[in-house]
Amino acid sequence: MTPEADDRVVCVIGAGYVGLVTAAGLAERGREVRVVEVDPERRAAVAAGRSPIHEPGLDGLLGVVVGSGRLRAVETMSEGVAGAGVVIVAVGTPPTPEGAADLSQVLQAVDEAVHHAAPGAVVAIKSTVPPGTTRALTRDSRRDDITFVMFPEFLREGSALEDLRNPSRVVVGGEDGAAVQRVVALLGGPDTPRLLCDSVSAELIKYGSNAFLATKISFINEMAQLCELTGADIEKVADGMGLDPRIGRSFLSAGLGWGGSCFPKDVRALETSAGYHGQSFWLLKAAIEVNSQQRRRFTAKLLHGLGGSLEGRRVAILGLAFKPLTDDMRQAPALEVVRQLEDLGAVVVATDPVALDRARPLLPRTTLVADPYEAVTGADAVGLVTEWPAYRELDWGRVIGLMGGRLVVDGRNCLDGRAITGGGGIYVSMGRRTRGLPPQAPGATAEGISFGAVPPLPLG
Numbered sequence: 038m039t040p041e042a043d044d045r046v047v048c049v050i051g052a053g054y055v056g057l058v059t060a061a062g063l064a065e066r067g068r069e070v071r072v073v074e075v076d077p078e079r080r081a082a083v084a085a086g087r088s089p090i091h092e093p094g095l096d097g098l099l100g101v102v103v104g105s106g107r108l109r110a111v112e113t114m115s116e117g118v119a120g121a122g123v124v125i126v127a128v129g130t131p132p133t134p135e136g137a138a139d140l141s142q143v144l145q146a147v148d149e150a151v152h153h154a155a156p157g158a159v160v161a162i163k164s165t166v167p168p169g170t171t172r173a174l175t176r177d178s179r180r181d182d183i184t185f186v187m188f189p190e191f192l193r194e195g196s197a198l199e200d201l202r203n204p205s206r207v208v209v210g211g212e213d214g215a216a217v218q219r220v221v222a223l224l225g226g227p228d229t230p231r232l233l234c235d236s237v238s239a240e241l242i243k244y245g246s247n248a249f250l251a252t253k254i255s256f257i258n259e260m261a262q263l264c265e266l267t268g269a270d271i272e273k274v275a276d277g278m279g280l281d282p283r284i285g286r287s288f289l290s291a292g293l294g295w296g297g298s299c300f301p302k303d304v305r306a307l308e309t310s311a312g313y314h315g316q317s318f319w320l321l322k323a324a325i326e327v328n329s330q331q332r333r334r335f336t337a338k339l340l341h342g343l344g345g346s347l348e349g350r351r352v353a354i355l356g357l358a359f360k361p362l363t364d365d366m367r368q369a370p371a372l373e374v375v376r377q378l379e380d381l382g383a384v385v386v387a388t389d390p391v392a393l394d395r396a397r398p399l400l401p402r403t404t405l406v407a408d409p410y411e412a413v414t415g416a417d418a419v420g421l422v423t424e425w426p427a428y429r430e431l432d433w434g435r436v437i438g439l440m441g442g443r444l445v446v447d448g449r450n451c452l453d454g455r456a457i458t459g460g461g462g463i464y465v466s467m468g469r470r471t472r473g474l475p476p477q478a479p480g481a482t483a484e485g486i487s488f489g490a491v492p493p494l495p496l497g
């Protein structure tokens with residue numbers, strides 16, 4: 038007999054970043070949580086109370102909630118959803134070749150979940166899906182005793198647990214008010230802002246948030262280029278703009294641009310989705326182009342800093358993960374940059390505190406080493422790609438001494454330019470003003486090297 042839906046029991050489908058963090062967080066809050074995961078290795082790790090991904094705090098929390106029996110990893114959907122009051126769908130929506138969101142995993146998960154779900158269960162879509170998806174799932178559902186809501190996530194990798202424990206807002210979209218309330222009750226505290234709306238708006242809140250933040254970053258990256266052309270300092274410009282509370286300083290860090298599992302895919306999906314509805318979302322097209330330009334600008338700084346040819350030159354890359362505190366290599370700027378450098382003939386040695394294992398199959402031509410001092414030894418140039426705090430703390434005098442050349446290109450504006458020039462290096466940034474640094478090498482000016490408008494890369 039099918040058990041009745043019980044809201045104390047939550048089923049999470051998919052033990053990826055979002056699913057696993059959500060599941061662990063809900064178990065911590067006292068729910069009985071089951072995670073359905075098809076990948077045997079991932080499932081075995083969770084079942085053993087270990088995190089299969091590098092996310093601060095997650096390993097420890099999984100140990101506790103799995104140990105206490107509040108979280109269980111299961112293989113089959115029937116086991117996972119049996120009796121669950123809320124079923125959270127947190128499977129991937131990877132991009133199709135056209136840039137749309139591939140919904141096949143969502144559709145399959147929903148199909149199976151609906152088959153086994155208890156009467157009265159709510160299916161909450163946490164996967165990022167295009168506008169209209171949740172409504173279509175409701176329309177096409179074989180069961181009218183099950184309700185669908187859109188329950189977008191706003192977790193940042195590296196601080197996902199913190200974001201889950203103290204969410205900036207809880208958004209739930211759906212046409213059935215009671216179902217929406219049951220899902221709202223899962224997260225947040227009495228002071229957490231809640232926004233309840235229709236499902237299409239909830240879907241667009243998720244896309245709009247990511248696309249807006251990505252556009253904000255692309256905007257500051259264009260400003261950084263203008264700073265180089267005019268002699269302004271992007272950090273001062275961002276600080277000054279950010280003091281306006283309507284703008285805010287966050288997401289105004291210029292550099293190599295946005296990567297990761299969400300921004301690139303979601304910006305493209307929103308732009309493609311707008312296209313399906315006959316709209317050309319010009320701002321997003323530009324944000325995407327600027328983002329790819331940032332990678333080329335960085336490579337060009339290395340190319341031109343080394344005299345216009347990278348053939349046989351040794352370049353050390355510091356940082357591979359798409360951002361610090363994660364080992365996630367999805368859409369990491371390092372992948373594009375390293376490939377560009379290698380296509381231009383450079384010999385690349387790269388390092389990262391945690392992402393080497395994930396990077397290895399993606400960068401077959403690259404030498405990967407764990408020790409940053411080993412990576413820079415004999416290098417003609419060093420390029421910083423991920424702003425791990427440990428790289429700022431390096432003994433830059435020692436680094437320059439170990440290098441064969443002296444060029445350091447800081448793709449995240451996170452290094453102390455003075456420490457580098459003080460050690461005899463040449464410091465190049467992404468729009469920072471370096472005037473006032475001690476005299477630099479022949480060929481460099483007291484302002485550091487400023488390439489202004491970077492010429493195109495001679496790539497095929």
Ligand code: UDX
Pocket residue numbers: 190191192193194195247254287288289290291292293294295296297298299300359360
């Ligand atoms: C993002 C959203 O922030 C989160 O709400 C959503 O749920 C998932 O996507 P995440 O991908 O973990 O989270 O990374 P985030 O910290 O937002 O950074 C995204 C990218 O932008 C990174 O590549 C980061 O390096 C870059 N970035 C961020 C900048 O280049 N400049 C900035 O000022 C901020």
